[in-house]
Amino acid sequence: MKEIQSTKNTVIKETKKLQQKKYRQQTQTYLLEGFHLIQEAKAANVLLKEVFINQRGLNEWTEWIEENLEEYYLVSDEVLKTLASQPTPQGIIAVAEMPKEDTADFTGAWLLLDNVQDPGNVGTMIRTADAAGFSGVILGQGSADLYNPKTLRSTQGSLYHLSVNAGDLAEIIPQFQQTDSPVLGTALDKTAKDYLSVEKMSDFALVMGNEGQGISPELLAMTDQNLYIPIKGQAESLNVAIAAGVLMFHLLK
Amino acid sequence: MKEIQSTKNTVIKETKKLQQKKYRQQTQTYLLEGFHLIQEAKAANVLLKEVFINQRGLNEWTEWIEENLEEYYLVSDEVLKTLASQPTPQGIIAVAEMPKEDTADFTGAWLLLDNVQDPGNVGTMIRTADAAGFSGVILGQGSADLYNPKTLRSTQGSLYHLSVNAGDLAEIIPQFQQTDSPVLGTALDKTAKDYLSVEKMSDFALVMGNEGQGISPELLAMTDQNLYIPIKGQAESLNVAIAAGVLMFHLLK
Numbered sequence: 001m002k003e004i005q006s007t008k009n010t011v012i013k014e015t016k017k018l019q020q021k022k023y024r025q026q027t028q029t030y031l032l033e034g035f036h037l038i039q040e041a042k043a044a045n046v047l048l049k050e051v052f053i054n055q056r057g058l059n060e061w062t063e064w065i066e067e068n069l070e071e072y073y074l075v076s077d078e079v080l081k082t083l084a085s086q087p088t089p090q091g092i093i094a095v096a097e098m099p100k101e102d103t104a105d106f107t108g109a110w111l112l113l114d115n116v117q118d119p120g121n122v123g124t125m126i127r128t129a130d131a132a133g134f135s136g137v138i139l140g141q142g143s144a145d146l147y148n149p150k151t152l153r154s155t156q157g158s159l160y161h162l163s164v165n166a167g168d169l170a171e172i173i174p175q176f177q178q179t180d181s182p183v184l185g186t187a188l189d190k191t192a193k194d195y196l197s198v199e200k201m202s203d204f205a206l207v208m209g210n211e212g213q214g215i216s217p218e219l220l221a222m223t224d225q226n227l228y229i230p231i232k233g234q235a236e237s238l239n240v241a242i243a244a245g246v247l248m249f250h251l252l253k
Numbered sequence: 254m255k256e257i258q259s260t261k262n263t264v265i266k267e268t269k270k271l272q273q274k275k276y277r278q279q280t281q282t283y284l285l286e287g288f289h290l291i292q293e294a295k296a297a298n299v300l301l302k303e304v305f306i307n308q309r310g311l312n313e314w315t316e317w318i319e320e321n322l323e324e325y326y327l328v329s330d331e332v333l334k335t336l337a338s339q340p341t342p343q344g345i346i347a348v349a350e351m352p353k354e355d356t357a358d359f360t361g362a363w364l365l366l367d368n369v370q371d372p373g374n375v376g377t378m379i380r381t382a383d384a385a386g387f388s389g390v391i392l393g394q395g396s397a398d399l400y401n402p403k404t405l406r407s408t409q410g411s412l413y414h415l416s417v418n419a420g421d422l423a424e425i426i427p428q429f430q431q432t433d434s435p436v437l438g439t440a441l442d443k444t445a446k447d448y449l450s451v452e453k454m455s456d457f458a459l460v461m462g463n464e465g466q467g468i469s470p471e472l473l474a475m476t477d478q479n480l481y482i483p484i485k486g487q488a489e490s491l492n493v494a495i496a497a498g499v500l501m502f503h504l505l506k
Contacts, residue, residue: 120373124492133485154492161487229502232386234414239377239407242498245491249482249499 004052004075007082011073015050015095016083021145028098030147031083034090035061040157042068047097054080057091085149098147104163106176107203108135109252112169112183114219115142115210116240122146123154124241125208126164132248136163138172140219142210169207173222176205183207184251185215185223186243192228195246200253208244257305257328260335264326268303268348269336274398281351283400284336287343288314293410295321300350307333310344338402351400357416359429360456361388362505365422365436367472368395368463369493375399376407377494378461379417385501389416391425393472395463422460426475429458436460437504438468438476439496445481448499453506461497 004012015031017023024030029049032038035057041048051072058065058074065072083093111129116122122144126137144151146164176183181203186192207223209215220226229243238246257265268284270276277283282302285291288310294301304325311318311327318325336346364382369375375397382390397404399417429436434456439445460476462468473479482496491499 124495127488128491128495130486131482131484131488131491156488156490158486158488229384231384232505233383233411235380235384235409235411237409238381238384238498239494241492242377242381242495245495245498246502250503252485 001071002073004073004079006076007079009079011050012075012079012082015052018095019083019085021147024098024145024147029095030098030152031085031149032094032096032152033084033086033092033149034153035064035092037152037157038092038094039064040160041094041096044160046099046160048094049097050095052080052083052093054091060091101165104136104165106179106181106205109133109201109203109248110135110176110181110205111137111244111248112140112172112205112207113137113143114140114169114207114215115213116208117142117144118211119144119148119150120154121211121239121241123151123156125244126155126162127158128241128245128248130158130161132245132252134162134248134252136165138169139164139166140169140172169219170222173205173207173219177224179203181205182224183222185209185220185226186247187214187220187226187228188237189228192226195227195229195250198225198227198251201251202253204251206244206247206251208240211240254324255326257326257332259329260332262332264303265328265332265335268305271348272336272338274400277351277398277400282348283351283405284338284402285347285349285405286337286339286345286402287406288317288345290405290410291345291347292317293413294347294349297413299352299413301347302350303348305333305336305346307344313344354418357389357418359432359434359458362386362454362456362501363388363429363434363458364390364497364501365393365425365458365460366390366396367393367422367460367468368466369461370395370397371464372397372401372403373407374464374492374494376404376409378497379408379415380411381494381498381501383411383414385498386505387415387501389418391422392417392419393422393425422472423475426458426460426472430477432456434458435477436475438473438479439481439500440467440473440479441481441490445479448480448482448503451478451480451504454504455506457504459497459500459504461493464493
């Protein structure tokens with residue numbers, strides 16, 4: 001155990017750079033905040049390259065720390081705050097290693113996100129996909145970064161329970177179709193089919209689109225079937241994560 | 254049209270107080286930000302007591318403003334910013350009047366929120382209840398304030414489409430039961446019933462609980478039936494707004 005009191009320490013200055021996506025990509029590492037996410041990461045054998053804990057965190061989680069961490073930094077509250085994305089951080093922040101590219105086979109149910117921009121929505125959809133029994137999530141172009149602190153927080157650790165990859169959906173959709181997994185889009189127009197009239201399935205891909213614009217016309221034209229959720233009240237639309245939740249729980253056998 | 258350039262102007266200083274719940278309750282008014290919400294309020298005949306617009310907003314929405322507003326303040330960007338909850342506000346903010354207490358009859362489907370604390374969750378659930386065809390939402394004790402800017406934003410205007418009231422759920426649940434509307438709780442324990450085994454209904458109340466603790470034991474004991482959503486993956490739970498969405502769309506006939 002080493003101690004760091006100053007936010008000007010080189011290790012802290014370097015670590016703080018991971019708040020930017022550019023540095024996360026360069027180093028293939030990211031910041032993980034709070035005990036719950038760090039426990040989940042550890043349980044999934046994610047490599048934690050550095051761990052920063054303040055005195056309060058150390059007192060509260062002594063046992064877990066002793067059993068799970070070989071090395072860590074004891075840092076001042078100020079140091080922890082400078083690394084954290086939230087004004088009142090929990091007592092622990094780690095630098096975690098991104099997984100190697102996953103060579104997933106596309107069996108089971110998959111959620112494909114086209115340009116879903118809000119990190120909270122993306123994280124919540126990963127959490128919901130996990131709970132619904134999906135095999136994986138693919139973050140298409142324009143979607144929020146998985147390693148954004150708000151995305152990570154919203155997943156509640158589900159990113160460690162199923163396959164989550166970034167990819168170009170225009171290339172990935174045909175791969176599903178080659179394996180006879182239907183690709184279902186979501187649309188608000190009249191050519192789409194009421195989701196309730198679709199039978200439950202085991203192997204398929206569900207595409208959800210941008211919060212304002214929905215799925216891009218180009219991808220919408222590639223799907224096998226487009227679905228809609230009938231809206232009964234006066235709401236113009238559903239939040240994309242809610243729509244995804246309703247569809248995922250309805251569709252998966 | 255009057256102009257206000259300074260954030261020290263008395264009208265602005267008074268209006269800014271509405272960022273606090275205490276002043277909203279005293280005056281029975283609240284701040285409404287952005288064109289979409291203000292249009293929805295106007296369409297629902299909500300009284301807008303004051304409207305503040307900057308030059309950009311005025312240029313962009315000239316026609317709507319001329320047709321809908323008798324009076325408004327043209328304000329500097331700085332003034333608009335001091336009233337807004339977001340760092341880059343849209344060009345318009347209004348002071349709106351709260352509705353009188355609603356003497357709702359409890360027919361149809363109702364969503365009851367017990368201590369749901371996140372404003373985004375509460376707002377999203379109101380929006381989803383609207384889309385699912387629910388008659389109203391009751392915000393029980395401890396739930397986020399409807400007039401918190403984040404709640405309002407997340408409703409996307411749905412608060413003007415159905416009945417939304419605050420109330421004591423321990424008093425309200427028996428009122429539903431007196432009219433033969435079953436009250437359905439949500440629980441994670443084994444005594445609860447799989448939601449898929451429940452028939453669709455027209456008149457009922459669905460209670461959703463706190464993000465961490467769920468429904469309070471006291472209310473859980475008052476319900477007619479408690480439901481759960483089977484979780485297939487490794488997620489510990491669903492986000493409360495997602496769970497509410499899945500249940501509302503499944504249950505309402």
